[in-house]
Amino acid sequence: MTAAARRGTTVVSERAVRKIAERAAVEAAQAGGRPATDTAKGSASVRGRRADVALEVALPCQAALSDSVRRLQSHVSARTEELTGLHVDTPRVGVTALLPARPGWSVPVPGAPVPTGRTPLRWWSPRRVPAGLLTLAGTVLCGALALDLVLVHLAHRPAAPWRTESVHWLTGHGSGDPVVRVVAAGLAVLGVLMIFLALSPGRRGLLTVSSSDPRVRAAVDRAAVALLVRDAVGDVPGIGPVRVRVGRRRATVRARLAFGERESARDAVREAARGVLDSCELRRPLRLRVRVRPDDSWESTGAGPSPVPDQQAEGDLS
Known part of the structure; x- marks a missing residue:
């Protein structure tokens, strides 16, 4: 068998x-x-x-x-x-x-409470580039030293010239030598930079999103939020070019008014921008600043006196 x-x-x-x-x-x-x-x-x-x-x-x-x-x-x-x-x-x-939105999507219910989870205010960055460079430098130096020691003790070869010359140079230069001070200052700056990278979260371009499930951690890019706000503000009647800047704690909207009343236009711009920011459900709500300037060809539709053209209509809300 x-x-x-x-x-x-x-x-x-x-x-x-x-x-x-x-x-x-x-x-x-x-x-x-x-x-x-x-x-x-x-x-x-x-x-x-x-x-x-x-x-x-x-x-x-x-x-x-x-x-x-x-x-x-x-x-x-x-x-x-x-x-x-x-x-x-x-x-x-x-x-x-x-x-962008399409018909048939599920949208948040207006006035519903925003769920609060354990999502952190900032995401930590893996720091792949600094960690990779530090690992590469350490591997090269330690590998060269280890290889030279193995060749000296096992193959009975003379020590590498770079190692013997380094030892001789260090024995002849104390802490008061200018070169030693410069190297020590450079190493101290490098150490402070490494401590800063270890303690700072990084990923400044991401904004975390609230979640009802502590196992879910989500974040959105600040550029994507700025694009959504710009599209919403651009749909306001009378608004021309729009510039939006979204920071870590504030969103700034600058718009040019082609026609219409500036006060009503500013209120409509502020409402549209705030609606988009609220729909994103950010973990840390952004302060909103709105600036509306009249265009060169701006014409008021109201019956009252026209204000000075170079005035600005501004609003800063928390």
Whole structure:
């Protein structure tokens, strides 16, 4: 009787897991009448029977962002586990863009309380570039020193000239030497910079979003918020060119008025901008500043006296 052959092992590559997760994210974004996004970028790592997935997708701007992220995470996790047989932890989701509204979307109920979760005010940055440069420098220096020591003690070769010359130079120069002081000052500045990078959150371009689920952490790019505010303000009657700047704590809207009353136009601009900011459900609400200037060809539609053309209509709200 012939013995049974040894069974093989099926290995699912990280690339295959990433492709499946990206496709599942697209399926989740296209479900339920939401806008069709054609691409989703992701990364995956496989350790044994477990997989870790991270995704970057575009989501609708007027849907509840925390609910959309939860549905996407659930679908991606279930779909990837079904097709690969691996246990997939809760995927990390980054929202790269907010797509414009379409009929049939679910929008927040006006006046509804904004859910508060444990989302931090700022996201921490992995600092890949500084960490990579520091690791590379440390690897080169420590590797060269270790290789020279191995060659000296095991192969009985003379020490490398750069090491002997460095030791001789250090023995002849004390702490009062100008070169030593300059190098020490440079190292001190480098150490302070490393401490600053370790303690500062980074990712200044992201604004965190409130979530009712503490397991969901979402953020939106400040440029995307500025684009949404600009589009909403541009739809106000009489408003011409619009410039929007969104900072970490304040949103500034500068608009030019082509026709109409400046006071009513300023109120309409302020209302449109505030509505967009409230719909984003930011963890830290932004202060809004509105500036409306008349255009060169501006004409008032009111019966009252026209104000001086170079005056500005401004508003600064918290």
